[in-house]
Amino acid sequence: xxxxxxxxxxxxxxxxxxxxxxxxDATIDEIADKGFLHFPQAFDELIQGQPVxxxxxxxxxxxxxxxxxxxxxxxxxxxxxxxxxxxxxxxxGAQIARGERSPVELTEAALARLAEREPALNMFQLVLxxxxxxxxxxxxxxxRNGQYRGPLHGIPVAVKDLLHLAGTPxxxxxxxxxxxxxxxxxxxxxxxxxxxxIIIGKTRMSEFAYAPGSVNPHYGAxxxxxxxxxxxxxxxxxxxxxxxxxVVFAALGSDTGGSIRIPAAHCGLAGLKATFxxxxxxxxxxxxxxxxxxxxxxxxxxxxxxxxxxxxxxDARDVRTRPAxxxxxxxxxxxxxxxxxxxxxxxxxxxxGAPLATDEALAAWRAGLRKLEQAGATLVPLDMPRxxxxxxxxxxxxxxEAAAYHLPTxxxxxxxxxxxxxLRILAAFAYEPGAFVRxxxxxxxxxxxxxxxxxxxxxxxxxxxPDAAPPLGVPSxxxxxxxxxxxxxxxxxxxxxxxxxGLPLGLQLVGRPWDEATVLRGGLxxxxx
Numbered sequence: 023x024x025x026x027x028x029x030x031x032x033x034x035x036x037x038x039x040x041x042x043x044x045x046x047d048a049t050i051d052e053i054a055d056k057g058f059l060h061f062p063q064a065f066d067e068l069i070q071g072q073p074v075x076x077x078x079x080x081x082x083x084x085x086x087x088x089x090x091x092x093x094x095x096x097x098x099x100x101x102x103x104x105x106x107x108x109x110x111x112x113x114x115g116a117q118i119a120r121g122e123r124s125p126v127e128l129t130e131a132a133l134a135r136l137a138e139r140e141p142a143l144n145m146f147q148l149v150l151x152x153x154x155x156x157x158x159x160x161x162x163x164x165x166r167n168g169q170y171r172g173p174l175h176g177i178p179v180a181v182k183d184l185l186h187l188a189g190t191p192x193x194x195x196x197x198x199x200x201x202x203x204x205x206x207x208x209x210x211x212x213x214x215x216x217x218x219x220i221i222i223g224k225t226r227m228s229e230f231a232y233a234p235g236s237v238n239p240h241y242g243a244x245x246x247x248x249x250x251x252x253x254x255x256x257x258x259x260x261x262x263x264x265x266x267x268x269v270v271f272a273a274l275g276s277d278t279g280g281s282i283r284i285p286a287a288h289c290g291l292a293g294l295k296a297t298f299x300x301x302x303x304x305x306x307x308x309x310x311x312x313x314x315x316x317x318x319x320x321x322x323x324x325x326x327x328x329x330x331x332x333x334x335x336x337d338a339r340d341v342r343t344r345p346a347x348x349x350x351x352x353x354x355x356x357x358x359x360x361x362x363x364x365x366x367x368x369x370x371x372x373x374x375g376a377p378l379a380t381d382e383a384l385a386a387w388r389a390g391l392r393k394l395e396q397a398g399a400t401l402v403p404l405d406m407p408r409x410x411x412x413x414x415x416x417x418x419x420x421x422x423e424a425a426a427y428h429l430p431t432x433x434x435x436x437x438x439x440x441x442x443x444x445l446r447i448l449a450a451f452a453y454e455p456g457a458f459v460r461x462x463x464x465x466x467x468x469x470x471x472x473x474x475x476x477x478x479x480x481x482x483x484x485x486x487x488p489d490a491a492p493p494l495g496v497p498s499x500x501x502x503x504x505x506x507x508x509x510x511x512x513x514x515x516x517x518x519x520x521x522x523x524g525l526p527l528g529l530q531l532v533g534r535p536w537d538e539a540t541v542l543r544g545g546l547x548x549x550x551x
Contacts, residue, residue, distance in 0.1 A: 026066075030059050034452040041451060042433050049448070058449035061421055064414035065453065069460050078462035079469060080312070111271050111325040112355055115173035118165065125165070125176030129158035129220050132178035135269045136222065143245045143267060145260040146223045147183040148190055154178070154222040161218050173328050175218030180264050180273040183224040184231055185316070186305040187211050194307040195227040195257070197240050198431060198438050208305025209337050210274055210316050217332045222270060225260030229443040231276055231309045232424060233257055234284050235497035239440035243495040246289060248525055252491040255285035255498050261319050262289040272329055276306060277315045279420060280503025283515040286319045287528030288491035288498070290517045292545065293319045294326045295503075297535045298510030300346045301330075302337035310423035311342075313416065313507040323516060323545035324355040330538060347536055354539065359546035362398030366391070366531075366544065367479035370403050372501070373410035379488040382521045387485040390518035390529040393551045394544065402479050412468050412505035415461055419508070422458045425450035465508060472509055476534045481544050486515040486528030502530060512538045516545045 031050050038045050053059060117123040133151050140146060161176040181187060184194040185208040193199045207215070214221065226244050228237045236244040236259035244259035246252040247267040254262045258275025262285030265273050275282040277295040286293025294317045301316050308314065318329035331351040336343045368391060372378060379387065395401050428447050436444065475482060484502040492498060506513045512535070515528040529548065533541040 026063055027054055027059065030054070030062055030452050033454060034059070034449070037451040037453075038448065041429060043436070043448070043451070045448060049445070053445050053449050056445060058445050059452055061414060061417035062449065062452040065418035065457065065461065068411055068414055069464060072460070072464055072467070076463035076466060078459055079466035080462050082466060082469075109268070109271070110322045111173055111177055111320070111328055112322070114271065115175070115177060118176045119170055121165075125158040125161040125220060126155070128176065129154050129178050129222065132222050132269055135267070136264075139267050139269065142250060143247060143263050144242050145225055145244060145263045145267070145269065146180070147193060147195075147226050147241065147260065148224040150190070150221065150223050154220050157220045161220060164218070171216075171218040174214070174332055177219050177272070178222050178270045179214060179219045180223050180225050180261060180270045181211060181214070181221055182227055182258050182261050182273070182275050184227060184276055184307040185211055185224075185274060187221065187224060190224065192307060194231065195229045195238050195241065196439070198435055199307075206305060209302035209339065210333055211305065213333050214274070225258070225264055225273060227259055228257040229440050230307070230428070231257040231278060231281060232443055232446055233497050234280055234500050235259070235492070235495065237442050237495055237497055239442070245494060246491050246525070248290065249491070249523070251494060252525060253288065253494050253496055253498070255288035255491060257281040258285050258319060262286055262291060265289070265291055265319050265321060272318050272320045272325055274316060275319050276309070277317060277503075277507065278309045278313045279416060279500040279507055282315070282317050282319060283486055283503050283513060283528070283530065284498050284500070287486035287515045287517075288526060290520075290526030291319050291321060292323045292326045292517070292549070293317070293515045294330055294538075294542075295506070295513045296330055296334065296538055297346070297512045299342045299344045300512075300536070300538070301333045302335070302340040302343050304337055304339040308427050310420040312423065313420055315507065323514070323542060323549045326514065326545075327351050327355050327542045330542070346538070349539055354542060354546070358550055359543045360398070361394060361544055361547040364399040364481065364540070364544065365402050365479045366394060366399050367402050367404030367475060367482040369406060369409070369482065369484045371405040371407050373407040379485040383485050383487065383489055383527050386519040386527040387483075387529050390516070390548055391483060393548055397547050397551060399544070399547070404475060404479060404482065406472070406475070408468055408471060409505050410501070412472075412508050413501055415464055415468065416504040416508035417500075418453065419458065419461050419465070421450035422453055422461070469509055480533070480540055482532040484530045484532070486530040490521045490523070490525035490527055506532050511535055512541045514541050514545045516548050518548070
């Protein structure tokens with residue numbers, strides 16, 4: 023056994039014992055053999071030589087709306103309405119408002135599609151058929167009586183099963199939470215229902231959201247609608263499959279290291295992780311307090327904008343939230359998006375020295391960038407050599423926050439965790455004392471450096487994923503997603519084609535904090551071309 027691994031496993035053993043967890047040597051070796059000590063080892067290397075007198079990131083008011091000037095390019099160009107997919111919320115909502123489509127009929131169609139496709143895909147943890155039918159009848163009556171609430175009124179949607187929905191269990195993909203009925207709604211659920219959306223069920227996910235794939239030994243993997251032999255990505259696996267397969271128009275997911283954007287990219291969807299603090303996490307099962315986000319997976323970018331507008335806003339029950347700048351969503355989605363003069367940073371060096379992605383993923387990404395350039399944007403080569411270090415730091419902080427959340431349950435119900443989750447959460451005890459504060463110090467350094475890119479660009483672009491969806495049950499990498507959870511910046515994935523085997527590929531757009539409008543405008547421009 024090499025010296026770094028030996029030191030890490032011994033530290034892991036001692037820390038587990040100090041936490042009251044007696045773990046046998048075979049399990050310790052399995053944790054190391056399966057690579058779960060990668061993040062602790064990378065973290066040890068990362069903090070070597072870092073000053074000890076830095077102010078930790080959690081002392082900075084980085085979450086306040088940015089004082090940097092947002093892009094001055096116009097928010098809309100032509101006066102002609104943009105074309106939207108016939109099965110989008112934008113188009114369907116307009117038809118509902120005119121009385122041309124029925125919420126009851128849409129809900130029945132969603133439930134029929136769900137029943138037909140669920141055996142093949144494994145999308146839903148809980149189906150709420152009668153509850154959805156009642157809500158659809160109410161929505162139809164309200165609209166008929168002139169009480170139309172807006173574009174989500176009467177639209178069938180789904181929510182990830184880590185969001186509380188009153189009167190139902192919130193399993194978070196686990197056996198530990200199965201059966202305990204919750205008596206409150208998550209804030210995001212409240213806002214969906216206030217907008218008149220019809221929630222038809224709660225979707226499958228990886229156990230406690232701690233896997234970037236549909237890994238779940240309790241409830242099974244979720245298959246990709248584009249190829250049943252491939253994974254959806256995770257952890258919002260069921261949400262992605264339900265939208266991509268045409269069951270619902272949109273679904274809510276959560277994103278701690280990429281769990282909205284990964285499955286959205288693998289399933290050919292738009293997926294938005296807004297600025298940290300823009301959308302309340304009240305009533306959501308925690309994975310990592312300082313990295314968690316809730317957001318939409320949708321068929322179009324315009325629909326993602328509609329969902330963001332409905333979900334965003336301060337919430338006194340969640341201290342992380344802030345008042346988000348108002349988004350002129352109606353104007354944003356009603357016209358052709360104008361990106362003339364928009365500066366888009368194109369990722370070059372990410373600090374790994376390796377190619378960013380497979381040839382097919384790179385080709386699709388570059389084709390998407392060319393479309394934006396043809397629409398008037400300026401492409402600016404941009405190196406971020408600290409990106410891989412940010413990824414390593416994000417993984418280290420995520421693990422330590424997750425371990426703090428799960429420690430009481432680990433002490434009493436360790437064997438009720440699935441194998442992948444159990445090994446991964448135990449590996450979080452391999453960090454030395456003080457590691458979390460040291461990590462927050464380095465996080466502040468990285469944030470200060472990264473903020474400077476907006477002196478030269480308005481958006482940053484990367485491939486969303488370095489490759490298409492892996493085989494069923496295999497986790498996906500978080501190399502281009504997790505760093506922006508660490509920074510808290512808004513990030514959007516947009517479909518940009520498929521592999522030769524028919525699997526979707528995505529392009530990611532990342533913006534300055536609280537500038538979702540520019541991120542969405544870039545995504546709309548790409549979608550419209």
